[in-house]
Amino acid sequence: MSKEFLEATKAYVERAAKLLDIPADEVKQLETPRREVRVELNVRMDDGSIGTFIGFRVQHDDARGPFKGGIRYHHHVDAEEVTALASLMTWKTGVAGVPFGGAKGGIAVDASKLSEGEKQRITRRFIDGIHDIIGPSSDIPAPDVNTNGQVMAWIFDQYAKYHGYHPGVVTGKPVSLGGSEGREQATGRGAVFATEEILAHHGDALAGKRVSIQGFGNVGTWAAHDYVAKGAKVTAISDVSGGYVNDDGIDVAAAIAHVKQHRSLAGFGGAEAVAGDAVLVHDCDILVPAALSGVLTKDNAKDVRAKYIIEGANGPTDPEADAIFDQRGIEVVPDIYANCGGVTVSYFEWSQNMQHYYWSEEQVNEALQRVMKRSFASLADARKKHGCNLRMAAFVVGIGRVNDATRLRGL
């Protein structure tokens, strides 16, 4: 699965490079990660045994600025998955126009089985292993699947033990530790701004639209919150425990409160329980995959009933499904644009840290919306110019910017 994800990412890069007439040697340079690190993490588990885990950090490209990308804790994490995700980060920061490169990290571990103490010890050992290659002007991690503000706080603290006080070494920190207002909400919020852009492009609007969301963590919950706040109706949600459907509209605040209390949607009474995958093909206007990669495939793409797919997750659509959506006229708003709100507000957080001057949530949200509008306009222009779909347009924009910077810097 990870191998296919990496191959698909490379294939998109090569197709976009062809549209941009980038020669093969430069494409190879763009594709190849600058550094791939693998570290062994030994920690004492709560039961007294030694737990041995593998952590990865892949620094893909820094032509436009310091490496930037989240850290994921999941049992599927491997070198290929982290490399594909690091590459996507490079094109995403290019699309958003923020002065960063791309990186990704991960630890292969079933996070659902870890206590908070175990999670903290694993995080600190990981930073022991990579503190020399991260830093506020070299590589800046952030949250991803199964990591959050608390994990970022431990990263900040462990890094400080080696290098002193540098809040800009990591983003997605709690506000009380130098985090930014609006960062926690930013990826989901950005996805909703992206939805408004694509709807406006087609002369349409959010009010009354039915939304299905796969994944009810950071991205899924904040997207759900904002969709409802803007007059849409969330009719299907899912998480690792299964799917939950209510065509009259799910009480999103109640679902979020349930997850806060029980750690998952299991037992949520406000909707009919269905199979998790059923949410992807439930009748709706807008489908938001906001969990893992490779969930939309040739097997279910023909059954998707949404008119718009907003990729909150990274890599949720495989290339065969992408082609089916193109044939069926379903607009896929691609990950490297749709979820770039997270890295955009990470940039705002980092720049606040560097200046020790903090913004209001209103300022953050306004600046985020400006970036989402500006980036969508670039995608729409590229689609028109190259006659391609929005995903290819996003790759063209991101790769074009990274390649310009790479050429200017020279060898």
Ligand code: NAD
């Ligand atoms: P999270 O850990 O907060 O939430 C993940 C959610 O997915 C959880 O609700 C989990 O139960 C659910 N899930 C896991 N397996 C599932 C399955 N098989 N079916 C349905 N649901 C399942 O993670 P997150 O930060 O919300 O990240 C979600 C996606 O968004 C990832 O692809 C991530 O790379 C991407 N993303 C996150 C950010 C960010 O700022 N956090 C930014 C950009 C992209």
